[in-house]
Amino acid sequence: MRLQLTDEQEAFRDRMRSFFSIAVPQEIRDKVAAGAELSREEIVSSQQILNAHGLAVPQWPVAWGGQDWTPVERHLWTDELQRSATPMPLVFNTSLVGPVIAEFGTEEQKQRFLPATANLDIWWCQGFSEPEAGSDLASLRTRAVREDDHYIVNGQKTWTTYAHYADWMFALVRTDPDAPRKQQGISFLLIDMTSPGVTVRPIELLDGAKEVNEVFLDDVRVPAENLIGEDNQGWACAKFLLGNERGGFAMSQVVRRRLAQAKQAAAEIPCGGGNLLDDQLFRARIAELETTAQALEVTGLRVVAGSQSGRPNPISSLLKLRGSQLHQDTTQLLLDVAGPDARLFEPGSTSAPDWAPRTARTYLNNRKSTIYGGSSEVQRSIIASSILGL
Amino acid sequence: MDFDLSPEQLALRATVRDLFADHYDSIEQRNAVSSTDLGWSESLWRQAATMGLLGLPFDEEYGGMGAGPVEISVAMEEAGRVLAPEPFVEAVYLPGMLISRAANPEQRKRMIAPLVAGDTRAAFAHDEPGSRWPTNRVQTQAKQDGDQVLLTGRKRPVAAADSADLLIVSALTTEGTTGLYAVDAGSAGLQRHVYRTHDERRGAELVFDQVPAEPLAERAEVTALVTEGYICAQTAQCAEAVGAMRAVLQLTVDYLKARQQFGVPLSTFQALTHRAADMYEAVELANSLTLQATAALADGIVDPVLASRAKLQVGRASVFVGEQAVQMHGGIGITREYPASHFLSRLTAISRTFGSTDDHLRHLASLVGTD
Numbered sequence: 034m035r036l037q038l039t040d041e042q043e044a045f046r047d048r049m050r051s052f053f054s055i056a057v058p059q060e061i062r063d064k065v066a067a068g069a070e071l072s073r074e075e076i077v078s079s080q081q082i083l084n085a086h087g088l089a090v091p092q093w094p095v096a097w098g099g100q101d102w103t104p105v106e107r108h109l110w111t112d113e114l115q116r117s118a119t120p121m122p123l124v125f126n127t128s129l130v131g132p133v134i135a136e137f138g139t140e141e142q143k144q145r146f147l148p149a150t151a152n153l154d155i156w157w158c159q160g161f162s163e164p165e166a167g168s169d170l171a172s173l174r175t176r177a178v179r180e181d182d183h184y185i186v187n188g189q190k191t192w193t194t195y196a197h198y199a200d201w202m203f204a205l206v207r208t209d210p211d212a213p214r215k216q217q218g219i220s221f222l223l224i225d226m227t228s229p230g231v232t233v234r235p236i237e238l239l240d241g242a243k244e245v246n247e248v249f250l251d252d253v254r255v256p257a258e259n260l261i262g263e264d265n266q267g268w269a270c271a272k273f274l275l276g277n278e279r280g281g282f283a284m285s286q287v288v289r290r291r292l293a294q295a296k297q298a299a300a301e302i303p304c305g306g307g308n309l310l311d312d313q314l315f316r317a318r319i320a321e322l323e324t325t326a327q328a329l330e331v332t333g334l335r336v337v338a339g340s341q342s343g344r345p346n347p348i349s350s351l352l353k354l355r356g357s358q359l360h361q362d363t364t365q366l367l368l369d370v371a372g373p374d375a376r377l378f379e380p381g382s383t384s385a386p387d388w389a390p391r392t393a394r395t396y397l398n399n400r401k402s403t404i405y406g407g408s409s410e411v412q413r414s415i416i417a418s419s420i421l422g423l
Numbered sequence: 424m425d426f427d428l429s430p431e432q433l434a435l436r437a438t439v440r441d442l443f444a445d446h447y448d449s450i451e452q453r454n455a456v457s458s459t460d461l462g463w464s465e466s467l468w469r470q471a472a473t474m475g476l477l478g479l480p481f482d483e484e485y486g487g488m489g490a491g492p493v494e495i496s497v498a499m500e501e502a503g504r505v506l507a508p509e510p511f512v513e514a515v516y517l518p519g520m521l522i523s524r525a526a527n528p529e530q531r532k533r534m535i536a537p538l539v540a541g542d543t544r545a546a547f548a549h550d551e552p553g554s555r556w557p558t559n560r561v562q563t564q565a566k567q568d569g570d571q572v573l574l575t576g577r578k579r580p581v582a583a584a585d586s587a588d589l590l591i592v593s594a595l596t597t598e599g600t601t602g603l604y605a606v607d608a609g610s611a612g613l614q615r616h617v618y619r620t621h622d623e624r625r626g627a628e629l630v631f632d633q634v635p636a637e638p639l640a641e642r643a644e645v646t647a648l649v650t651e652g653y654i655c656a657q658t659a660q661c662a663e664a665v666g667a668m669r670a671v672l673q674l675t676v677d678y679l680k681a682r683q684q685f686g687v688p689l690s691t692f693q694a695l696t697h698r699a700a701d702m703y704e705a706v707e708l709a710n711s712l713t714l715q716a717t718a719a720l721a722d723g724i725v726d727p728v729l730a731s732r733a734k735l736q737v738g739r740a741s742v743f744v745g746e747q748a749v750q751m752h753g754g755i756g757i758t759r760e761y762p763a764s765h766f767l768s769r770l771t772a773i774s775r776t777f778g779s780t781d782d783h784l785r786h787l788a789s790l791v792g793t794d
Contacts, residue, residue, distance in 0.1 A: 034425060034426055034427065034428060034429075034432075034493050034714070034717070034718050034721065035424065035425045035718065035722075036424060036425075036426070036714075036715060036718040036719075036722075037424070037722065038424060039424075042424065105424050293793070296791070296792070296793045297793050300793055310791070310792075310793070313788060316788035316789070316791040317784055317785075317788040319788070319791045320735075320784055320787035320788040320790075320791055321735070321784065323732075323787075323791075324712075324732045324735050324736055324787065325708070325736075327712065327715075327732055328708040328709070328712045328732075328736050329708065329711075331711035331712060331714065331715045332707060332711040334424060334426075335426050335711060335714075337424070338424050338425060338426050338427075339426065348707065351703070351704050351707055351708075354700075354704060355704055355708065410697070412700075413696075413697040413700035413701070414693070414696070414697070414700075416700035416703055416704070417696035417697065417699055417700045418696075420700075420703060421672075421676050421696075421699055421700065421703060422676065422680075423676060423679060423680065423690045423696045423699060
């Protein structure tokens with residue numbers, strides 16, 4: 034047992050740290066650090082900078098721009114990227130659809146999509162959830178009927194993040210409604226968002242953010258060559274993808290940044306005879322959160338160190354379950370530090386510092402983190418069944 | 424970065440697991456032992472000495488194994504799984520570590536070798552009535568009387584002092600510094616009031632009335648030495664708690680599968696399986712900080728912040744896991760005939776030994792500052 038990094042790992046970390054400290058323009062990273070919303074152009078340009086250096090999709094196969102890194106090196110890449118407040122490469126491209134195409138796609142599909150996906154020349158959105166298929170994803174109803182060399186797709190997707198930015202959607206569609214099990218009869222299709230019959234309607238979220246959408250599909254003609262894998266075998270792609278989605282939940286540097294921000298702000302806020310940072314209750318709250326953060330970080334390292342085999346580790350359910358709660362706890366902490374100014378909705382409309390009104394948005398917006406990517410209840414069921422055997 | 428045990432450490436774990444399985448295969452066996460006057464098994468103790476378990480952290484020149492914190496945690500996790508009542512930490516590891524750090528070579532050989540051989544046992548008499556972690560106001564007096572030192576004062580609680588042959592005692596010198604002293608437990612002027620704990624351990628209140636004592640160290644750094652000893656001991660106990668939590672979680676999971684109510688197994692009720700998932704989360708997060716604290720000690724780093732974080736996480740988890748295990752067992756959970764209640768007792772005790780969860784939270788809170 035040795036928890037220190039080796040000399041080579043330290044050298045790797047230092048290389049990442051110095052790269053990320055200058056790679057992406059400071060003004061973009063300042064926005065990330067402040068929790069402000071990025072524009073589409075900022076997200077694209079920052080991923081393209083990473084991709085130009087071979088650092089946008091390290092988890093992909095080497096032949097398609099990936100890096101032959103150990104799990105520890107991949108972890109250090111994520112950690113340093115987040116520490117520098119560099120925007121994460123777009124998860125739909127790099128963690129979700131990219132690996133699926135690399136694993137299940139034909140050579141032609143790989144040539145066509147992977148380089149453009151890594152470089153964010155194509156912006157992908159995820160067409161999985163439907164009004165009647167949330168946690169119970171396999172109940173999806175969007176129908177695709179084969180007509181010669183096309184699929185005719187009809188149905189509705191929802192909670193589609195960034196569909197309003199997206200060029201393409203990867204979608205689960207039902208191709209065989211009579212299959213004996215609902216997981217069978219599902220296919221994995223790539224749909225051009227400019228196709229006739231695709232309508233995107235934004236859904237305003239509780240914090241006013243416009244990041245998710247409904248996507249209506251009316252007689253959308255999708256060329257059969259856009260099928261990934263076999264007909265009716267889409268659930269295998271979905272399971273592969275969801276495994277990557279859950280494994281990818283490690284945002285400890287974001288938590289650390291919020292805690293540091295809370296302490297810094299608290300030192301300026303009068304409380305009792307001194308400031309909020311002197312307050313015993315506040316300090317205890319910080320100490321608890323920092324301890325949980327550290328326990329989660331070490332648990333994440335256990336997953337990383339144990340993942341040499343390449344199999345997904347069921348403990349990653351734990352990281353999602355507790356990590357998402359910790360995220361929410363830190364957004365609530367900042368909300369409390371901001372005090373009455375947290376109720377001001379529009380940053381800049383008063384003399385209050387910009388960060389204070391943003392805390393309520395961040396708090397409200399983060400309620401999603403225990404819901405998406407497998408809700409906390411789903412994670413508990415996974416732990417109970419696949420780890421505890423219940 | 425590597426969380427795996429070495430082949431030697433895995434072999435140690437298997438050996439220790441077998442040793443405990445021989446003695447504590449059932450709760451009846453274990454209760455039969457813990458209800459004796461001594462409260463633990465002398466035959467297990469002799470075997471532990473023979474296989475080197477007692478000498479794990481000590482130098483080979485004293486008959487020890489020259490192993491380290493990782494090996495101690497491995498052994499203590501196994502002890503926790505079966506609720507082994509033997510006072511490894513209290514009677515050997517902690518006092519032995521203090522002797523090996525504080526005493527001169529002649530004293531070390533004389534005192535540590537018989538501990539390792541299983542011939543004698545020691546106890547660390549530090550806490551005094553009313554003192555709370557971190558105990559830094561020792562009132563027991565050490566007075567020079569001719570060529571000897573005499574101790575006067577009262578120590579309570581002193582874990583494992585009921586059966587100790589050798590006492591390591593902290594006392595205040597006339598110069599106002601704290602010293603460590605070795606006292607023969609059979610000395611004239613020393614009274615022992617033996618007590619039992621709710622988790623079926625033993626100890627004693629010690630009353631010293633001009634008891635002759637042998638100085639081990641009278642240095643300003645005694646406080647640091649005690650802090651270091653406590654950090655080693657509490658980390659070992661964190662590992663014991665992780666073992667106990669793992670075992671009681673498994674016990675609960677097995678019960679949920681086996682117990683039928685309303686014509687179905689309890690495991691069909693999501694209210695219960697989701698709570699079991701929360702128990703698993705608590706155990707694994709506690710395990711992570713215990714591993715980190717253990718690995719730090721193995722690297723020679725004595726980090727009070729890390730040690731307190733582990734104590735906080737383990738303390739919170741211990742109470743949650745122990746209480747949930749009892750609750751989810753229903754009536755059988757609150758009997759002494761069934762193991763769940765014994766696990767709750769032990770986990771409750773650990774979360775209040777070497778500082779309570781609140782004590783460690785207070786310590787961590789006092790150190791919070793801007794980065």
